[in-house]
Amino acid sequence: MRVKLLYSTSLLYFLLFSTTVQSQLRKLYLHPKTVAREKQTKFVDSLRFIPLEIKEDIEISNNYNIEVTGNYILLIDYMNKRLLVYLKNGKFLKQIAYNKLGDSFYPNYQEVTNQVTFFGNNKNYSLTPKDLVKIKLDWNNPRNKKYFKKYTLNLNDPLLTIKKGVPAEKDIVQVRHFYDDYYVQSQITVSPLFADSVDYEFKVYKSNQLVKTFFPYNRINEPRFLYTQENVSFNKTDTANIHILTRPFYDTIYKMKGDSLFAAYQLVLPLENTLPPSFYNKPFKNKTERENFYRNNGWMLQQIYSFYETPRFIYFMVRYLSNFDSYIYEKQTDVTYKTRNVKADSSQYNLQLFPTFGLMRERDKFYKSQKASDLLDFFDKNKNVAVPKELEEFINSKPPANTPVIVEFKFKN
Numbered sequence: 001m002r003v004k005l006l007y008s009t010s011l012l013y014f015l016l017f018s019t020t021v022q023s024q025l026r027k028l029y030l031h032p033k034t035v036a037r038e039k040q041t042k043f044v045d046s047l048r049f050i051p052l053e054i055k056e057d058i059e060i061s062n063n064y065n066i067e068v069t070g071n072y073i074l075l076i077d078y079m080n081k082r083l084l085v086y087l088k089n090g091k092f093l094k095q096i097a098y099n100k101l102g103d104s105f106y107p108n109y110q111e112v113t114n115q116v117t118f119f120g121n122n123k124n125y126s127l128t129p130k131d132l133v134k135i136k137l138d139w140n141n142p143r144n145k146k147y148f149k150k151y152t153l154n155l156n157d158p159l160l161t162i163k164k165g166v167p168a169e170k171d172i173v174q175v176r177h178f179y180d181d182y183y184v185q186s187q188i189t190v191s192p193l194f195a196d197s198v199d200y201e202f203k204v205y206k207s208n209q210l211v212k213t214f215f216p217y218n219r220i221n222e223p224r225f226l227y228t229q230e231n232v233s234f235n236k237t238d239t240a241n242i243h244i245l246t247r248p249f250y251d252t253i254y255k256m257k258g259d260s261l262f263a264a265y266q267l268v269l270p271l272e273n274t275l276p277p278s279f280y281n282k283p284f285k286n287k288t289e290r291e292n293f294y295r296n297n298g299w300m301l302q303q304i305y306s307f308y309e310t311p312r313f314i315y316f317m318v319r320y321l322s323n324f325d326s327y328i329y330e331k332q333t334d335v336t337y338k339t340r341n342v343k344a345d346s347s348q349y350n351l352q353l354f355p356t357f358g359l360m361r362e363r364d365k366f367y368k369s370q371k372a373s374d375l376l377d378f379f380d381k382n383k384n385v386a387v388p389k390e391l392e393e394f395i396n397s398k399p400p401a402n403t404p405v406i407v408e409f410k411f412k413n
Contacts, residue, residue, distance in 0.1 A: 025252070025266040028314065028329050030336045032273055032299055038337050040344040043313055043328055043411055044353055050406040051372075051394035053092040058084060059402035066360040066367045066406065067109045067116075069155055073406060074116070075369065076107055083107055083116070083153070085160060090406070094160050101151055101162075112177040116153040118162070119171045122146060129229070132172075133191040139169045148172065174231070179241045181207055182259065186232035188217070188248070190225040197221075201247060202232045204259050212259045215247060224249050224280055227287040233305050238364050246304040249275060253307055253316075265314075267304060273320070275300050298322030308361060310411045326354060346385065349378045353409055366409050373401035 050073070052058075067074040072093070075084040081099035086092055098105060104120035121127055125147050127135075135144045150165040169175075174187045183205045201215035215232070217225065224230075230248035234256070237244060245254040245261070251274075253265040284290040298321050305317040306326075314329040326339045339354035353359075353368055360367045372394075379387055379395060387395050394405070 025263055027266050027268045028336065029268045029334065030318070030327060030329075031270055032318075032320070032325065032338075034336060034338055035341065036335055036337050037341045037343065040342050040353060041347055043342065044348065044409050045412050046408075046410040047348060047388075048408040049375075049388055049391050049394075050088070050090050050408065051391060051399075052086055052090045052404050052406065054397070054399050054403050055092055056400075058092075058095070058404070059400065064369055064404075065358055066369060067107075068360065068362045068365075068367055069109065069111070069114065072155060073367075074107075074109065075404065078106070096153065096160065096162065098151075098162065102149070105149075105151070107153075110177065114155045116155065117165070117171075118151040118153075119167065120149060122149050130191065130193065133189060133193045136173060136189075137193065139172065175205070178204065178234075178243070179258075182211075183207075184234065186234065188225050188230045188232070190217075190219050190222050192220055194219050202234075202245065214261055221283065223283040226283050227290045230303075233303060235306065235308075236363075237309070244307045244309075246307060248303045249279070249301070251301060251304075253304060267301070267318075269301055273299050273301055294321040306361070308411075310364075310413055312413065313411050315411065324356065326356065326359075328354075346378075346382060349375065349385075351375075351378075351407060353407065364410055366411075368407045368409075370405045370407050371401060372399045372403040372405055375405060376401070 052073075064078070065076040067076065068088075071088065073086045073088055073090075075086070077084060081097060083096040083098065084092075085094045085096065098107065098118060101118055102120055102123045104123075105118040106120075107116045107118060109116050127147060131147075135147060138144060145167055148167040148171070150167045150171060151162050152165045153160065153162050170183075173185055175183050175185045178184045185203045185205070186201065188201050189199075197218045197220045199217060199219035200213035201217060202213070203210060204212040204214075225248075232248070233246045234243045236242075237255075241258050243256045245256055246252075247254075251267040251269065252263050253267070254261055255264045256262075279293075284293065300321050302319045302321050305319060307314065307316040312331060314331070315326070316329070317324070317326040327336050328339060328342065329336045340356075342354055344350050344352050351370060351374060353366070355368065358368065375391065375395065376398070379385065391405075
């Protein structure tokens with residue numbers, strides 16, 4: 001009874017707090033079908049190119065992921081399961097294949113350790129969501145370690161070799177570094193296997209000690225999270241120890257300074273893109289019913305991602321139940337532009353800098369891979385346009401069409 005009362009009290013407080021704060025939030029009005037158009041030069045400047053050393057067997061598309069570390073540029077080739085390592089000046093260092101690790105292993109860069117980790121299920125075992133909950137509840141049982149494997153690539157090691165690691169509880173419950181010696185756990189799991197009902201969507205730890213919790217939910221039968229696996233999303237801002245948080249199935253964007261949280265923005269969508277009240281209080285009967293709901297309501301809001309703010313603009317992505325789009329909000333005019341409607345012109349070499357996937361941010365800089373052919377074609381047709389100094393040697397060498405070039409840019413400030 002005490003646990004249920006605690007949950008009810010926490011939830012009531014949160015609901016009252018949310019209702020009070022919502023009226024104070026700055027509202028970002030968004031219509032997913034917006035046709036507003038604008039030139040890319042309105043939003044972007046400080047273009048810089050990093051031509052990558054030409055290798056015959058390296059031909060990538062624009063959508064391959066990029067990671068920028070202290071010393072390296074990493075290109076993640078998911079299709080061929082390989083990691084391409086370059087110095088920041090574009091010099092090629094190494095190609096690292098990870099296809100032999102298994103289908104569930106993907107590179108995950110961790111800045112705090114300067115390592116790339118690969119964590120996944122042991123292919124000799126097939127685990128259901130129920131199995132995973134049982135393992136989490138009994139992680140100290142040595143027999144449960146066999147279900148997972150872990151590998152690490154230490155970027156401080158000049159040999160750059162993948163080595164076998166030891167799976168830890170933090171890996172399976174997805175504990176991630178926050179700042180200093182603080183870590184967070186943002187994975188949301190619902191199961192009747194839990195003995196008590198109270199859990200929190202976002203939990204902050206100092207070393208291994210739980211110090212703060214946010215957003216209580218019923219982890220036994222919360223309707224929002226039945227038959228799905230969700231996470232609170234968080235990302236850094238340009239200011240140290242300030243993060244942006246967004247929750248699944250909520251339109252509020254939160255800012256967190258240290259471990260203090262406040263609501264900052266509310267995304268306002270048309271009614272047709274808003275989840276109905278029944279979604280929050282009427283449980284799905286099974287996974288199939290949930291999948292059908294997603295399929296039939298594909299443009300209803302699921303979660304906001306990659307929220308990045310400058311004095312003039314806000315860039316963010318929206319995941320709908322079955323769709324995905326990215327947007328730029330202009331603060332002065334209160335207009336939101338779909339990035340696919342933002343068009344480049346000759347002043348930016350006709351390069352479209354906002355792909356649906358594959359755009360990476362590091363502090364206030366964005367990075368995107370571009371095919372050499374896009375630049376070769378432009379300068380061939382626009383001989384009156386000067387070639388940027390960092391591209392001269394590369395362009396004159398007539399590189400193969402699919403050779404990658406990294407484009408670095410900033411939002412206008």
